[in-house]
Amino acid sequence: MIQKLDRNDRRVLTFPAVHPCESISPATLLGSLITLSRSICDHQRKPFATQKRNARESIRQIGILLLFLEEIQDRGLNLSNSIVLCFSELHLTFQKLQFLLQDCSRDGSRFWVLMKSHFVSTQFRVLIRAVATALDVLPLSSIDLSCEIRELVELVAKQSRKAKIELDPEDEMAMKRVILILNQFENKFEPEPSMIKRVLDYLEIRSWSDCNKEIEFLDEEIELGSLDADDREVPLLSSLVGLMSYCRGVLFESSVFGKTEQTDTKCSFEMVGCLNPEDFRCPISLELMTDPVTVATGQTYDRASIQKWLKSGNLLCPKTGKKLTNTELVPNFSLKKLIQQFCSDNGISLSKSRKNNRDITRTIVPGCPAAGEAMKLLAGFLTGRLCYGTHEQKKKAAYEIRLLAKSSIFNRSCLVESGTIPPLLKLLNSNDPSMEENSTAALLKLSKHANGKKVIIDNGGLKPILGVLESGLKLEVRQIAAAIFFYLSSVPDYRKLIGDFPGAIKALVELIKNGTNCGKKNAVVAIFGLLQYHPNHQRVLASGIVPLLVDLLGTPDRDDLTTDSLAVLAALAESINGAISIVETDTALPSIMKALASTTSRTVKEHCVSILLSLCSSCGRDVLAVLAKDASVMTLLYSLVTDGTSHTSKKARLLIRLLQKFHETSSSCLANAVPREHFIHVQ
CATH class of the missing domain: 1.25.10 (Leucine-rich Repeat Variant)
Known part of the structure; x- marks a missing residue:
């Protein structure tokens, strides 16, 4: 009946006990009571930093009642309706007592239980009195028990009525x-x-x-x-x-x-992305924004968090510290759509994220x-x-x-x-x-x-961080250094500094070549950040990054790495030199077309279409000829016109027009060529 009392989602000092149903069989109820009693008695071996006396007295009384319950079970006694009713009340009380003892002996809860001492001692008193009440109405005389057990039960009933359960x-x-x-x-x-x-x-x-x-x-x-x-x-x-x-x-x-010092350099902790969750987190709650709104200073917050901030009497922008000239909250629909797209692509539930929002007081x-x-x-x-x-x-x-x-x-x-x-x-x-x-x-x-970004730069932090990126003692540490470069590159002025810094781009590309999957990803997105400063494009291209990015498109079980690699390729393809470099990489175009055909991610589709459109615009007929040979390309593009985002749909339409124009031109040339050949033949 009781499958698991120690629920992981239960707050300490809450007791979600369940009353046994009226139709429960006496044997099942009795068996569950015995199981609960034994579980309570097992707490005798556990350490109690506080509430020692109350816990000891409660466990002692339940231990005596366990003997009583076991004798009823061993002798196979029939239980009347009145006895079952009393046992049902005991069952509810025992559940709550089990929860209370778990909380008082739980690892890590000592300070909290101490500060709730008055409440905890009151709960012990209430539960012991509830045991006394149930035993008072129990028709003990109608149960065929040994004299010793009967006397023990009567003693427990008397003691539980008079027990001094106090702080x-x-x-x-x-x-x-x-x-x-x-x-x-x-x-x-x-x-x-x-x-x-x-x-x-x-x-x-x-x-x-x-x-x-x-x-x-x-x-x-x-x-x-x-x-x-x-x-x-x-x-x-x-x-x-x-x-x-x-x-x-x-x-x-x-x-x-050292034993507790668990490294948190795993992918889930130190990995960033081009569509990075950090960009979608509310600066107040640190969780994904479900309803992003922009305030007078231009900063964006989740509506629920900023409303709570304003209602508490704060009239400063939490992120900038500047005074708000007004409290108007303007919905940021573009960002909301991006967040929804990101969550859809990564299987994240926005409703779950909303429930997990941290309290404002723990962040700002x-x-x-x-x-x-x-x-x-x-x-x-x-x-x-x-x-x-x-x-x-x-x-x-x-x-x-x-x-x-x-x-x-x-x-x-x-x-x-x-x-x-x-x-x-x-x-x-x-x-x-x-x-x-x-x-x-x-x-x-x-x-x-x-x-923090400013202090790092002002104190010459680029050189030592680059040193770790180039020759860190562990690959994991190098990937952390790459992530630092990514966050620094979020400041426009620092993109130029990092791009100009000798060896920075080369070291990131080297990590893409030889790093772990997480290291590769961090290096890719750091490069993406640097590409937001256009003069860095030529430096990145000169590093030989394009073939490495194309190789990453086939990384098994790492869709996020594929997505970020495509994002960088899309940024590079915007320049003629970048487009030429991509086309000259033999496997690039087939890999991009394969990604477009096989993905379900809207983000990946948009990156692929952006790259193809840029390549067609810069390299013309050579690229169009390759796309025209694949009959599935046009079908994919038409589906994106109706099902893609507004940006993807627009780019797909442009690409369709280019392909249609290419087909028309090719057909025209072919039609003109046939009569000319026929005329020569006649002559």
Whole structure:
């Protein structure tokens, strides 16, 4: 009956218990009660950082009732309707108690359960009283039990009515200490490490890994809260994230964190694209925009996020900090269509994305003042470690920055303002692979911040980043460096700087040639960014990139790499030299036509049509002759006229006209040639 109580989508301290149906058989109900009771008793072996007495008393009582239930099952006793009704109430109560014990013993939930101590102790009291109520109305005299078991059940009923289920004084003292610490943070006063250590010791949080588990749990609770549209607890959750982040970075800096240090250089973390999700994310929620709107400063946000920002009394543009001259929100239909196209091509559900929107307080601004001040203190500490710490301290500081800058604009802002970028750039020359990786990954996260890009450039960051791109100790690190170049190239002025920088384009092309699939992709999109500055076209062509891009079109199981390669080819084809270079690559035209015929992606179709149109315009009859020989091309183009995007449809129509004109010209030449031949023959 109870398949799985530990539901992954359940918020902690919520108890979605289900009442047994009225038609349930007594044997099934009894068996499920026994299973639940045993599961509850198993918690006796689990550690409880808080609520020790309440948990122990609850488990003890359920253990006694387990003996009672097992005897009924062993003796095969018949259960009357009144007994089944009582057991149904017990079943509901046992489910809730199971949820409560899971939460109190769950890894990573110690701080949150401590701060909810009053609520948790109340829940224990309510559930134990519910057991007493069910036992009070249980017709025990009608059940054929042994005297010992009967006396035990009566004892449990009596004790559960009188049990003192209350808040442990030590839990309350620890909770008050946490509140004092958070108040000190809020007042911009750095708490005494000894005071924080007392709380950590009480909760048995003794390592970097323990702190990290607490942070991950608290972040998950905030996410689940946003799913439930319940943000009342976000300030407290955010303050605890700030406290635990501070503890992880400052108090456990000498701890071994290598076991928890999981590399996040996998494709899903460090891979970017020409149609990059970062461009479609709301600067406030950091999620895909479902209804993009533009404000007076020209910046675009998701409607729900910017409305919440404005309703909270903020009249500044979240991204630029400039005062809004008006609060009018203008729908951005073009961007909305692009996002929908991107989601369609990549199998992303917009409704799911909408549900996963993070709360505004975790991105642009801190979730609460205490969290903000804790982050600022931590950023300053990490900057000091990067500048003056030992080798190991510098390595750990770089890793902490990498984690902190991953998901919050506010964190990135604090880290940039505290001066972390210059020392991180110096660490890129390290011979330690872990140091190089953490420093490069941290810079990648910070390069997503507008000020971060500027600081990198102003501090001569191109040279050390290029050094990693050219000769990084691991291919994965080189792919991260390529991603940094991509984000830097989003600033128009920096495209020229990177294009002029000796060896930059060559190094990106080399990564396309020899890198991992993710490295190839990052290098391709970095090139795409540089091509937005037209003088870079000739430099890119001179690097011999076209044959490499054509080879990537056949990459198995990597549609995203094909898409980005086509995007770069489409950009290059816009110039005559680029078009000639593509045509002169023997396999280029067949590969592009094959991609057009085999893809279901609207983006790929648009890139293919753009390339073919540019090639026909620049290289004329040679390309048209090849296309004209393939009867399927015209059919594909006609389908795009009706089913493609407005841009694709327009280009398809132009290409159809060129092909029709080519056919007409060819037919005319042939018709004129036949009489002439006949006339000569007669003569």
